[in-house]
Amino acid sequence: MATTTSPSPVATSGPQPQGGSSGGILRRMEVDPRLFGMLAALAIIWAVFEIWSDGIFISPRNLWNLSLQTSAIGIMATGMVLVIVTRNIDLSVGSMVAVIGVTMALLQVRWLPDWLGLGNPWIWVISLAAGILLGAAIGGFQGVIIAYVGVPAFIVTLGGLLVWRGVAWALSKGQTIAPMDSTFKLLGGGGNATIGGTATWVLAGLASVGLIAALVLGRRRRVKYGFALRPIWADIVIGAVGTAAVLLAAWYLNQYYMPEALARRFVEQSGGEYTGQQIPLGLANPVVIFIVVGLVMTFVATRTRFGRYVFAIGGNPEAAELGGIKTRWTIVKVFIVMGILTAISAAVLTARLDAATSGLGTLAELYVIAAAVIGGTSLAGGIGTVPGAMLGALVAQSLQSGMVLIGVEAPIQDIVVGIVLVVAVALDSLYRRRVAV
Amino acid sequence: MTAVTDAPVPTEQRTPLVQMNDIRVSFGGVHAVDGVSIDLFPGEVVALVGGNGAGKTTLIKTLSGAHKADGGQIVINGQPVTINSPRDARLLGVETIYQTLALADNLDAPANIFLGRELRTRWRTLDDTAMQDATYKLMARLNPRFKNFKAPVMSLSGGQRQSVAIARAVHFDARILIMDEPTAALGPAETEEVRQLIRQLRSEGLGIFLISHDIHDVFDLADRISVMMTGKLVGTVNKDDVTQDQVLAMIIAGKHPEEVTQADIEDLHR
Numbered sequence: 289m290a291t292t293t294s295p296s297p298v299a300t301s302g303p304q305p306q307g308g309s310s311g312g313i314l315r316r317m318e319v320d321p322r323l324f325g326m327l328a329a330l331a332i333i334w335a336v337f338e339i340w341s342d343g344i345f346i347s348p349r350n351l352w353n354l355s356l357q358t359s360a361i362g363i364m365a366t367g368m369v370l371v372i373v374t375r376n377i378d379l380s381v382g383s384m385v386a387v388i389g390v391t392m393a394l395l396q397v398r399w400l401p402d403w404l405g406l407g408n409p410w411i412w413v414i415s416l417a418a419g420i421l422l423g424a425a426i427g428g429f430q431g432v433i434i435a436y437v438g439v440p441a442f443i444v445t446l447g448g449l450l451v452w453r454g455v456a457w458a459l460s461k462g463q464t465i466a467p468m469d470s471t472f473k474l475l476g477g478g479g480n481a482t483i484g485g486t487a488t489w490v491l492a493g494l495a496s497v498g499l500i501a502a503l504v505l506g507r508r509r510r511v512k513y514g515f516a517l518r519p520i521w522a523d524i525v526i527g528a529v530g531t532a533a534v535l536l537a538a539w540y541l542n543q544y545y546m547p548e549a550l551a552r553r554f555v556e557q558s559g560g561e562y563t564g565q566q567i568p569l570g571l572a573n574p575v576v577i578f579i580v581v582g583l584v585m586t587f588v589a590t591r592t593r594f595g596r597y598v599f600a601i602g603g604n605p606e607a608a609e610l611g612g613i614k615t616r617w618t619i620v621k622v623f624i625v626m627g628i629l630t631a632i633s634a635a636v637l638t639a640r641l642d643a644a645t646s647g648l649g650t651l652a653e654l655y656v657i658a659a660a661v662i663g664g665t666s667l668a669g670g671i672g673t674v675p676g677a678m679l680g681a682l683v684a685q686s687l688q689s690g691m692v693l694i695g696v697e698a699p700i701q702d703i704v705v706g707i708v709l710v711v712a713v714a715l716d717s718l719y720r721r722r723v724a725v
Numbered sequence: 726m727t728a729v730t731d732a733p734v735p736t737e738q739r740t741p742l743v744q745m746n747d748i749r750v751s752f753g754g755v756h757a758v759d760g761v762s763i764d765l766f767p768g769e770v771v772a773l774v775g776g777n778g779a780g781k782t783t784l785i786k787t788l789s790g791a792h793k794a795d796g797g798q799i800v801i802n803g804q805p806v807t808i809n810s811p812r813d814a815r816l817l818g819v820e821t822i823y824q825t826l827a828l829a830d831n832l833d834a835p836a837n838i839f840l841g842r843e844l845r846t847r848w849r850t851l852d853d854t855a856m857q858d859a860t861y862k863l864m865a866r867l868n869p870r871f872k873n874f875k876a877p878v879m880s881l882s883g884g885q886r887q888s889v890a891i892a893r894a895v896h897f898d899a900r901i902l903i904m905d906e907p908t909a910a911l912g913p914a915e916t917e918e919v920r921q922l923i924r925q926l927r928s929e930g931l932g933i934f935l936i937s938h939d940i941h942d943v944f945d946l947a948d949r950i951s952v953m954m955t956g957k958l959v960g961t962v963n964k965d966d967v968t969q970d971q972v973l974a975m976i977i978a979g980k981h982p983e984e985v986t987q988a989d990i991e992d993l994h995r
Contacts, residue, residue: 596843
């Protein structure tokens with residue numbers, strides 16, 4: 289055990305409260321115990337790999353890579369929550385990644401340069417917009433078949449899994465399409481595609497201010513209506529732990545520095561002289577995209593009418609229908625959102641690989657669904673959270689990367705991830721039966 | 726002796742809230758509802774009773790907008806209306822509490838009460854605080870014992886769930902309430918809780934159609950009783966003019982009260 293500082297909020301919140309007494313404290317703080325359980329699971333996984341890897345796992349370099357690897361799956365998992373909450377499933381996202389990735393690559397490499405000239409600054413904008421439109425169109429198309437024709441989502445998207453992979457292959461003629469536009473590549477997070485150390489601190493500062501503002505505003509609203517208030521100490525603890533976690537994460541990840549060649553170029557480009565300075569890379573761009581997507585999707589799920597309807601449909605479709613909700617159109621919209629998020633992930637993956645092939649995103653659907661389910665989304669519908677799925681993606685990716693790091697063979701990795709998925713759902717259903725929620 | 730009332734005695738002078746005239750609904754060749762006429766006045770509970778398949782639920786669904794009538798006319802407050810969807814019915818002040826309650830079990834009471842009609846802030850986001858506040862006020866009036874405002878309604882008792890369904894119906898200025906088997910599947914204390922609620926709503930001037938199998942509910946709550954059998958109206962009687970046995974005979978034998986003989990009643994008790 290080399291280090292005790294980890295950017296996980298768990299590590300800063302002291303010992304893991306388990307069992308009866310903590311349940312009371314958590315309830316009074318109005319913290320979701322399942323979210324807390326997931327943080328605890330994550331802490332255990334990290335600790336085990338830290339010991340097993342002789343202190344490499346919780347190094348700034350590895351955690352930085354972990355954050356980057358989590359992004360693509362995590363972005364899609366935030367949408368998969370809504371899909372599963374409405375009692376549907378989307379098995380086609382991996383194949384959609386391929387067809388969207390190949391399309392965006394072809395636009396940049398073949399189609400647009402002929403028309404606009406190579407290196408035109410509009411190329412990446414048009415490619416990305418076209419990819420997002422394609423994602424929305426595919427999602428909407430599948431959604432219409434599911435909601436209006438009445439074919440089960442499992443079948444429609446199973447068909448999509450085969451169809452879109454095939455279309456990707458046909459479009460790419462089985463070739464690798466490369467290289468990507470240089471601006472587009474910034475979406476991928478490799479090399480210099482990071483926001484830098486200062487911006488990372490600014491982002492962490494904004495996040496802290498935002499958290500505290502949300503707590504204060506929430507309190508004010510409750511006071512205005514004369515509602516019972518959460519005890520002030522609970523708000524303070526939540527604010528302090530949250531802020532500390534964010535700042536600690538920023539500080540820790542900022543200790544991952546640019547490789548020497550990149551640092552030299554960076555310093556010399558800004559007119560200085562390179563004397564072996566250590567320059568933090570800062571958060572990778574996909575991680576920032578992931579965080580922004582997570583915030584937007586949390587907002588959509590909890591603060592908008594659309595989000596409320598998604599959960600109502602999952603809880604009781606007939607009640608939603610009788611309440612005057614356009615349930616079918618809402619489901620189509622859910623699949624459109626899933627398609628857009630898939631396109632964003634496809635852009636990230638294509639940019640990171642600096643190429644697209646028809647094999648891009650293979651098995652991604654399973655990792656995305658696993659992330660949502662590990663994150664507490666119920667396949668029976670009606671229950672799930674976006675932050676839970678984001679954490680679920682981090683848990684799944686931690687296992688995956690950890691096993692790669694300590695040299696576990698690929699088939700064994702699959703066995704472990706498979707078992708963890710089943711155990712996570714089993715624990716969750718046991719918990720639900722116990723508290724009857 | 727009893728009288729079959731075409732117009733109820735105490736409310737003769739007023740305009741009925743609802744008049745359903747000669748309503749017909751067929752499924753294929755089957756006449757589920759065959760030329761039924763009933764009415765409802767403000768501050769009145771009209772019970773709709775009859776055996777399984779008598780057509781009570783189908784009839785009332787034409788008023789709640791869940792089903793279209795094939796013939797007949799619905800008049801609300803003296804105005805002929807067309808009801809094609811639950812939304813139409815709501816706009817006319819008709820609210821329905823289904824036997825299944827139609828609650829989203831994973832959402833809390835305020836979310837259910839405002840389902841489909843959410844309050845929003847000026848940023849067009851959900852105003853959960855305002856909805857919670859409105860729910861507090863609503864429950865203070867309807868059921869002061871209601872406590873669990875933030876728990877998913879699946880964790881509430883049957884009576885409390887019924888309270889949520891009723892609160893949802895009355896919050897939006899409903900004038901006509903349709904209740905389908907409100908006390909089925911409730912314990913004695915909860916049944917009393919719901920009955921109290923119905924009395925409260927009647928005293929506030931709402932008109933209530935009560936569909937029930939429970940003859941005790943019917944006699945406890947209803948002002949008038951409309952009996953249906955095989956899609957036809959057997960008759961409508963004032964509760965105070967009839968005995969439970971006479972109503973049972975209407976339900977089972979399909980006879981008007983004045984036709985019910987002592988032998989029929991003895992049959993019931995055999």
